[in-house]
Amino acid sequence: MAIFNDWRFWFVVPMVLALGTVVLFPSGYLVWMSLTHWIVTDPERYFDGVGNFRVLFRSADFTSAVWVTLVYLVASTALMVAFAMGLALALSAPRTPSALRSIVIMPLVIPPVVAGFTWRFLMNGEMGFLGAFLLPGLGLKMNMLADPTGAMISVVIADVWSRAPFMFLIFLAAMQSIPRDYYEAIRLDGANVFQEFLHVTLPMIRPAVVVALLFRVIDAINTFELIYVMTKGGPGRATQTLALFGWKSAFQRFDFGLAAALGVVMVVVTTVCASIAYRRFLRPAT
Amino acid sequence: MIRRRIHDDGPPVPASVRIARLAFTIFALAFVLLPIAWLALGSLKTRNQALALPPQLIFTPSFDAYSAIVAKGFLGAFQNSLIIALSNVVLTLLLGTPAAYALARMTGKAQDNLSFWVISVRMAPVFAVILPLYVLFKALGLLDTRVAVSLAHLTLTLPLAVWMLLTYFRSIPEELDQAAMLDGAGPLQILLYIIVPIARPMLASVAIVVFIFSWNEFLLAFVLTARGAQTVPVAVASLAGTMSFDWPLIAAVSICSMIPALIFVGFAQRHIVAGLASGAVK
Numbered sequence: 365m366a367i368f369n370d371w372r373f374w375f376v377v378p379m380v381l382a383l384g385t386v387v388l389f390p391s392g393y394l395v396w397m398s399l400t401h402w403i404v405t406d407p408e409r410y411f412d413g414v415g416n417f418r419v420l421f422r423s424a425d426f427t428s429a430v431w432v433t434l435v436y437l438v439a440s441t442a443l444m445v446a447f448a449m450g451l452a453l454a455l456s457a458p459r460t461p462s463a464l465r466s467i468v469i470m471p472l473v474i475p476p477v478v479a480g481f482t483w484r485f486l487m488n489g490e491m492g493f494l495g496a497f498l499l500p501g502l503g504l505k506m507n508m509l510a511d512p513t514g515a516m517i518s519v520v521i522a523d524v525w526s527r528a529p530f531m532f533l534i535f536l537a538a539m540q541s542i543p544r545d546y547y548e549a550i551r552l553d554g555a556n557v558f559q560e561f562l563h564v565t566l567p568m569i570r571p572a573v574v575v576a577l578l579f580r581v582i583d584a585i586n587t588f589e590l591i592y593v594m595t596k597g598g599p600g601r602a603t604q605t606l607a608l609f610g611w612k613s614a615f616q617r618f619d620f621g622l623a624a625a626l627g628v629v630m631v632v633v634t635t636v637c638a639s640i641a642y643r644r645f646l647r648p649a650t
Numbered sequence: 651m652i653r654r655r656i657h658d659d660g661p662p663v664p665a666s667v668r669i670a671r672l673a674f675t676i677f678a679l680a681f682v683l684l685p686i687a688w689l690a691l692g693s694l695k696t697r698n699q700a701l702a703l704p705p706q707l708i709f710t711p712s713f714d715a716y717s718a719i720v721a722k723g724f725l726g727a728f729q730n731s732l733i734i735a736l737s738n739v740v741l742t743l744l745l746g747t748p749a750a751y752a753l754a755r756m757t758g759k760a761q762d763n764l765s766f767w768v769i770s771v772r773m774a775p776v777f778a779v780i781l782p783l784y785v786l787f788k789a790l791g792l793l794d795t796r797v798a799v800s801l802a803h804l805t806l807t808l809p810l811a812v813w814m815l816l817t818y819f820r821s822i823p824e825e826l827d828q829a830a831m832l833d834g835a836g837p838l839q840i841l842l843y844i845i846v847p848i849a850r851p852m853l854a855s856v857a858i859v860v861f862i863f864s865w866n867e868f869l870l871a872f873v874l875t876a877r878g879a880q881t882v883p884v885a886v887a888s889l890a891g892t893m894s895f896d897w898p899l900i901a902a903v904s905i906c907s908m909i910p911a912l913i914f915v916g917f918a919q920r921h922i923v924a925g926l927a928s929g930a931v932k
Contacts, residue, residue, distance in 0.1 A: 375841075376749045378745050385801075387774070387779060389782070391774075393782040393786070394781060454671045455675070467679065473911035475886070475904075479685070482685040482901075486685060493684075607775070624781055626777075627778040627780075641769070
């Protein structure tokens with residue numbers, strides 16, 4: 365086989381083997397688990413076909429988790445794009461102190477667990493600076509984390525805080541790579557700042573925005589610890605996303621089969637996203 | 651990789667735009683800094699001070715919370731996190747660098763399929779590998795060990811590193827390889843003596859990003875460890891469940907958990923920014 369004489373094959377093999385062990389094998393195993401009646405507390409374990417999927421798609425928890433995930437995804441993404449875009453526009457201005465940029469990206473290195481904790485404390489209705497002092501002071505008397513809508517808003521805000529810096533960096537890099545001639549040209553035509561943004565900046569950074577959005581979708585589907593620390597999915601099921609529902613099924617109800625079925629569904633959704641992302645935007649130029 | 655500032659000094663910007671820009675910057679700074687300031691102040695307060703409303707801004711700082719980190723045995727978590735993250739960086743770079751280099755020098759279908767596979771692993775939900783890894787590590791008797799967490803983190807860090815390096819290696823002209831090959835160098839020598847020295851800044855930034863990913867990761871570490879190999883984020887989360895909400899202690903552990911990342915980012919901010927963006931912007 366010619367391939368064995370190719371050095372590139374031998375350079376790639378260790379990585380493929382390592383990823384195969386921690387990813388490929390587990391995914392195959394996940395499919396098998398999803399087809400098995402496997403409840404840790406139940407001694408009986410047997411092949412159950414699509415039984416888990418049937419239970420999953422019929423459960424109210426799943427329907428609710430899909431909705432919660434969608435609401436969370438749309439709300440946090442919209443806010444995050446607005447915030448990151450505003451930041452990128454404001455901080456790409458001439459002579460912006462670079463310290464400002466360093467401060468703004470600080471949340472990027474703060475563990476999401478810590479971010480969740482801090483926001484939970486800030487929003488707390490009895491002793492939080494925002495929840496018990498600032499917001500009531502402004503006339504908003506609502507216990508944020510105990511109210512279904514308030515909890516969702518709190519989680520979304522914390523998520524925007526924690527993840528927007530990454531999006532900001534992508535936007536900023538894209539904006540800074542726009543040749544300045546483009547701006548000069550449109551200015552000669554008498555365009556104002558808003559027209560500049562609409563006709564030069566926006567079209568030029570569009571690819572970066574799309575990629576950032578795709579990363580964001582996957583990130584939102586995966587968000588776990590932030591919500592886990594802030595609300596544990598509550599009150600009720602108000603902030604219980606697919607990831608939290610999966611974790612609860614597996615490690616609180618010990619229904620490994622059902623959780624695996626959910627895992628399979630999530631892998632299918634994200635792989636479709638990844639394949640769109642790759643085919644359209646990420647494929648390395650050759 | 652330093653990009654020229656584009657806007658330098660454009661024509662005069664209308665005052666309304668400048669005011670809007672300033673207002674937004676102030677709002678953004680307040681939003682970003684409030685939680686960080688809250689953490690920093692909270693870690694220096696006593697429990698009663700931390701819970702007082704309206705908040706006390708002037709107080710005598712107390713370092714009790716920081717000494718409690720040692721007293722309550724949280725140092726072990728920091729040690730675990732450090733060992734796990736460092737060994738993960740080493741493993742990731744050892745496996746990822748040759749693979750990314752080979753991928754950068756490949757063409758055609760094999761390259762395309764492998765690249766797609768790497769990016770789809772990068773995007774796969776962590777949740778999908780957790781259950782099988784849990785069962786696997788349990789069977790191997792590796793639950794609650796640093797080895798398990800470090801290996802599990804490869805699912806996140808290896809694709810990320812390969813992706814960042816792949817984009818970078820592509821930008822190194824192949825003529826360099828060919829010139830070295832004419833001098834009789836093999837692929838391994840080219841990688842070690844030509845590519846790696848050129849890519850040193852990029853490798854450093856990949857190492858830092860990988861370190862931060864591993865250091866901050868929660869879900870895998872949470873599921874795979876109990877008491878023994880607990881990492882810092884898991885330790886922080888475990889404080890959430892306790893009945894006595896010891897905010898100064900949580901804040902102090904949190905502040906300490908940011909230190910390594912802040913040190914690294916301070917050293918190599920520009921490279922990290924370039925590296926993170928390189929996967930997304932071409």
